[in-house]
Amino acid sequence: MSRVIFLFREAMVSLRRNLLVVFGAILAVFISLSLAFGALVVNEILRVNTLAWQEGVHVIAFLNDAGANGVPADAHDSLLSEVRAWDEVEDAFYVDKSKAWIEYLEIFKDQPELLEIDPSILPASIRIELKDIEFHSSVQFRLDQNALLVRQVSTAAESIEQLQNLSSILNVLGLGMAVVLGLSAMVLIANTIRLAIYARRDEVSIMKLVGASNWFIRVPFLLEGMIEGLVGAALAVFAVWLGTNNLARAGQDFSLFRLDVSDQFFFQWGLVFLLFGAAAGVLGSLLGLSRYLRDADDEGQNVPQGV
Amino acid sequence: MIRLENVTKVYEGGTVAANDVSLDIQKGEFVFLVGASGSGKSTLIRLMLRDEPVTRGKIWVAGKDITTLPKWKIPYLRRSVGTVFQDYKLLPNKTVHENVAFALEVLGRPQSVIGPQVEQVLDLVGLEDKAGRYPRQLSGGEQQRVSVARSFVNRPPIMLCDEPTGNLDPRTSVGIMKLLDRINRTGTTIVMATHDHAIVDAMKRRVVGLEGGRVTRDEESGRYERAIVSEEEE
Numbered sequence A: 001m002s003r004v005i006f007l008f009r010e011a012m013v014s015l016r017r018n019l020l021v022v023f024g025a026i027l028a029v030f031i032s033l034s035l036a037f038g039a040l041v042v043n044e045i046l047r048v049n050t051l052a053w054q055e056g057v058h059v060i061a062f063l064n065d066a067g068a069n070g071v072p073a074d075a076h077d078s079l080l081s082e083v084r085a086w087d088e089v090e091d092a093f094y095v096d097k098s099k100a101w102i103e104y105l106e107i108f109k110d111q112p113e114l115l116e117i118d119p120s121i122l123p124a125s126i127r128i129e130l131k132d133i134e135f136h137s138s139v140q141f142r143l144d145q146n147a148l149l150v151r152q153v154s155t156a157a158e159s160i161e162q163l164q165n166l167s168s169i170l171n172v173l174g175l176g177m178a179v180v181l182g183l184s185a186m187v188l189i190a191n192t193i194r195l196a197i198y199a200r201r202d203e204v205s206i207m208k209l210v211g212a213s214n215w216f217i218r219v220p221f222l223l224e225g226m227i228e229g230l231v232g233a234a235l236a237v238f239a240v241w242l243g244t245n246n247l248a249r250a251g252q253d254f255s256l257f258r259l260d261v262s263d264q265f266f267f268q269w270g271l272v273f274l275l276f277g278a279a280a281g282v283l284g285s286l287l288g289l290s291r292y293l294r295d296a297d298d299e300g301q302n303v304p305q306g307v
Numbered sequence B: 001m002i003r004l005e006n007v008t009k010v011y012e013g014g015t016v017a018a019n020d021v022s023l024d025i026q027k028g029e030f031v032f033l034v035g036a037s038g039s040g041k042s043t044l045i046r047l048m049l050r051d052e053p054v055t056r057g058k059i060w061v062a063g064k065d066i067t068t069l070p071k072w073k074i075p076y077l078r079r080s081v082g083t084v085f086q087d088y089k090l091l092p093n094k095t096v097h098e099n100v101a102f103a104l105e106v107l108g109r110p111q112s113v114i115g116p117q118v119e120q121v122l123d124l125v126g127l128e129d130k131a132g133r134y135p136r137q138l139s140g141g142e143q144q145r146v147s148v149a150r151s152f153v154n155r156p157p158i159m160l161c162d163e164p165t166g167n168l169d170p171r172t173s174v175g176i177m178k179l180l181d182r183i184n185r186t187g188t189t190i191v192m193a194t195h196d197h198a199i200v201d202a203m204k205r206r207v208v209g210l211e212g213g214r215v216t217r218d219e220e221s222g223r224y225e226r227a228i229v230s231e232e233e234e
Helices: A002-017 A019-054 A075-085 A097-107 A133-144 A157-199 A201-209 A214-250 A263-297 B041-048 B071-079 B096-106 B111-124 B140-152 B170-184 B197-203 B224-233
Strands: A059-063 A089-095 A125-130 A150-155 B002-010 B016-025 B030-034 B056-061 B081-085 B158-162 B189-194 B206-211 B214-219
Touching: A002 A019, A002 A214, A019 A157, A019 A214, A019 A263, A059 A075, A059 A133, A075 A089, A075 A125, A089 A097, A125 A133, A133 A150, A133 A157, A157 A201, A157 A214, A157 A263, A201 A214, A201 B071, A214 A263, A214 B071, B002 B041, B016 B041, B016 B214, B030 B041, B030 B170, B030 B197, B041 B056, B041 B158, B041 B189, B071 B081, B081 B140, B096 B111, B096 B140, B111 B140, B140 B170, B158 B170, B170 B189, B170 B197, B197 B224
Parallel strands: B030 B189, B030 B206, B081 B158, B158 B189
Antiparallel strands: A059 A125, A059 A150, A089 A125, B002 B016, B002 B056, B206 B214
C-alpha cells in the first residue's frame, strides 16, 4: 500500500512540475474527445427523434369502407390478419372509424373550423410497424396490389430512412473522428511523457542506480498519462453534457425536434469515454516510455567520462 | 565477496578500459583502486555494478555471476550494493530524508520501517538536524554524507565508491573517510576508486594499482605513492 501511495505521489509531483505541458496534453484529449462525444450525442438525438416521430408506426394503410362498393364486410379483418402474417411486419393494429375520429379531434382540437366535418368520411386504417425500415417499399407495394380495399398508403419511412442514413454517416464520422483524434491525443500524451522523462533523466538514472526496476520507474509516468487522459475525458464529457442540457433547455418550446438526451446515455457513454481517455493516456505513456527505457536498457558501449 | 576473473572491457572505438583484470575481494575488506585518470578505476566500479557489460571474463558479486545476469535482475543486484559517487547523485527535488528514504521505497519497505531506519542512518552520518533540507541547501560534504546515508540505509553487504572525496576539501574528505571506515567496521565490504594520496596513505588498507586497464600492484596496507613509484619502475 505504501508503495502505491509513493508511486501516486511521484506522479502528482511530476504533474505539478510540468504544468504547461500537462495542460497541453489535457487540452488535446479534451478537444478530441469532445468532438467525438459530441458526434455521438448528435447521433443519439437523431435516433431518439426518429423513434419519437413515428412511435413505431412506419406505414398506414387507409381503407375503403367495408360492405360498400364491392368491399366485403370482413375485408378489414382479413387484410389485418394477412398483413400481420407478412415477414416484413413486426406488428399491425386496426384503427376503426370511431377511433380515427377521436384521433382527429385530438390533432385538430385547436382548429375548431376543421372539426365541423362529417365523422363518417374518416377512413378506418391499419397501422403497421416494420421489422426494418428498409422494408417500407415492399410493404407499400403489397398493399397497393389491393386497390379495391386500400384507399391510400401513407408512409414517413422514406424520411426516417434518410434520417437513419444520416445517423449511420454520423456514426462512421464519429467513430473515425474518435479514432483519429484519440490517436492524436495519445501521441500528444506520449510527447508529454517523453518531455517529462527528458526533464527527469538524471532522476531516472539515480533511480536505476539505487535498484529501481523499470516498472518502478514506469508506473509514475503511466499514472501521469492516465490522469491526463482521465481529466481530459472528464472535461469533454462534462462539456458535452453541459452543452446538450443547455441546448435542450433552449429548445424546450421547439416541439418538432427533441434535443434532450437521457442521463442514462450520458452515464453509460461518459463511462466509456472516461475509460477510453484513461486507456489513451496509459498507451501514450507506454509509447513515450518505450524508446527511453529501450535506450536505457542498452547498456553503455561508448567510452564514458572518467574511465 | 567480489571476484573478477580475467575481466576485459573494450569500448566501441577500441579503447581498452580493463585488460585481463583478476581480483579477489573478501568480505569486510576495504580496498582502494588507485591510478591516474584513464587507468580504468571507474570502469571497474561500473562493471561491478553491471552498469556496463564486460567484453570478456567473469565477475561474481556476493556469490552471483553478474556477467550472465538477465537485465531484469540488475535492479536486485543494485539493491545489495551501495554506491557513492563524486557528484553525489542526489535527487534535487527531494529533501535529505526523502533522498535517503528513496532507496527503501524502491525496496517496497513500509513507512513504519522507512521512517526510523532513515532517522537512524541520518544520525550515523550526522545530518539528523538537516533532514528537511534540499540538496542545494547543503555543502558538498553534507551532500556526500547524504549520498553515503542513502547507499547504507538498507545495510548492503558491499559499497562501491567512485572518487567520493573528489569534490571535497581535505578536511571534509577526512570526515567522509571516517564515515566509510565506520561503515566498513560493521562488516560492509568497501571498494573505493580514488586518487587522493593523503587518504590512501592515512587509511593503510589494501591498495590495487591500475594503469592502462591492467592491475600493476595489489598490496595489503599499501600506500598511494609507492604505487606510483612501482608503476614508474616498471
